[in-house]
Amino acid sequence: MPLKSFYTLKTKAVPARYGLNKNIQDLLIALDDHHNGSIDAEEIGRLVRLSPKRRAAIANTITKCANIIKNQPNEIPTCVDVIEMCTELLEIADRKSPVDGFPFFRLPMEIRERIFALMINNVFRTKSVLPASNRPGPCKCPRFDRDNTFQTTQMKDLKRIFGPNLITLEFYRVFFRTKTFRFRCPCELRSHLTNNNILFDNVRKIVVQWSGPEAAKTFQLLKSVPKLKSLGIVISRLTYIHLNERSALMKSYFPLAYKNTRLGDVLGLDELLEIRGLNQVEVMIAHSSRGGTQSNEMDRANLLDLLSSRLTQPKEYDNDVEL
Template identity: 55%
Template sequence: MSSKSWYMLKIKSVPTRYGLSRNIQTLLQALDKFYTGSIDATELGRLVRLSPKRRSAIADTFSKCADMMKKEPEELKTCIDIIEMCTEILVIADRPVPTQGFPLMRLPVEIRDAIMDLMIDNVFRAKGIKAATKRIACNCPKIERDFFLQTPQMKALPSLLGPTLNREFFRIFFRKKSVRFRCCCEMLDHLKHNEHLIRHVRQIKVHWCGPESAVAFEKLSECPKLEGLALSISKSTLAHLSERTDLMKSYFPLIYRNIRITDVLGLDELLGLRGLQEVSVQHAQTKNANLTVEMDRANLAELLSTLLKQPKEDDMSLGE
């Protein structure tokens, strides 16, 4: 075994006899770990750079070795070994820090998923998230209060990962988080322009209102991973009627004096969805929910749960 090792210095009781400080002992042990491959040059250099006391401990060790060589010439070989070890530590510490990143894509997919999972939980604390703000040409009311604070870290994280990691990030992100939309127009716009959303989203909550409700709910059928849909209804939900109801209303005005939830635009497209695991309906404004309105909500929730939770036609054909 080489004499230039922490193990050999310990055998000779060099740290005690020379009075080596705790800082230099830590560095000499780290140099041994560098030799064996337990740590790399970057980590060893970091031990020196991040502690001014450790760098000064190296200079103190040089002085102690010089004094020891004067007092006890027989210690010359050991002193030279220590000086060479300290010099090597300084050379490693003063190397330029490598600029390339960690090769994350070389890790197994399970480890990458675990890393992404931790990143998402650390940056996005809430269970639900709101869609990124976009200017949409609609006059849909913003009824629900905005509970979600979008921090700079939330905005920056997806753009820092790069195209390849971005795909893995959104696959896990939309698996864990529920996405909220203020109206069907906003939901349709995001579904049209965000391929990650339509490919990976699993939970959606939306206020059912707007002239694009039918197209938006039909677009949901293109989301292969969608598992849960939470609808908020309000008086705004009744503002837009289906094409059939509009036609009938022009000929039977007395029958349609009171608009029913079954006449609303988008219901037919909603009833065409299949394969969901969770479906819920709630009032966007609970204060104005009288008994009739609450009965409509409950009946709608039962209807949607009955139909939307049925398996998709592809799944049924596979079962046969």
């Protein structure tokens, strides 16, 4: 038993005479255990760090001993012992942990991906995610309310948890592969695809409401999204506003023939039909609050037929790839 120990203090009735509270007594007992080798420094550190009251008890005990020294010189050796034990406790508690974080990258890739998937599902309980737009942009498409967006508080915290390093990159890779990303218009989708390389390289499932002046360029771009496997097209009244170049020209000469816009004349259809290599194609009617109407049902069913028959063909048969 070392000279300085809680056991020795107890034989001199120090806890009672000095009025040491339970918090400091527990810590001094833990320090004895540490000296005996039954608990490690980490454990002492946790005991002190996890309770502000325990840390305060150490400071109070030091002050108490300093006052005793002033009035009772015969207690000096004992007080010095107590003060030294207290400073040792503080020193152990403030010692930097020998392991600088958990060695996450030593885990096999499958386990890491599984952990990321659990984190992702914890943050986003739904299957689909709506990316929040960072900047408003020139797009005039209607802005519907959004929830469950991409930049949630938890997602913003990620950088602080992981740091701007490989883990963040790997996390996003898993994130973009597992979730379905919904976009309110092709302009928004195009902006995300051009500004976010990790999204472009990894996204597998996209749902987009077909509307606006950027539909052709966006669907053209979708053709080169390397891992895209599932595409959902949402049609609404807004879909019929922008015509492709030829139809727009014809409409200006033959307005009566274009009294009712046909889906085949809509901007973007030609580019949509060029996409290949998908496993799944869906066509949906937008919710009535977002311009969807049951009169689009025929178009929905026919478009689904048309897209399914072409977009699921393998990429090899695409003329552009063969060049």
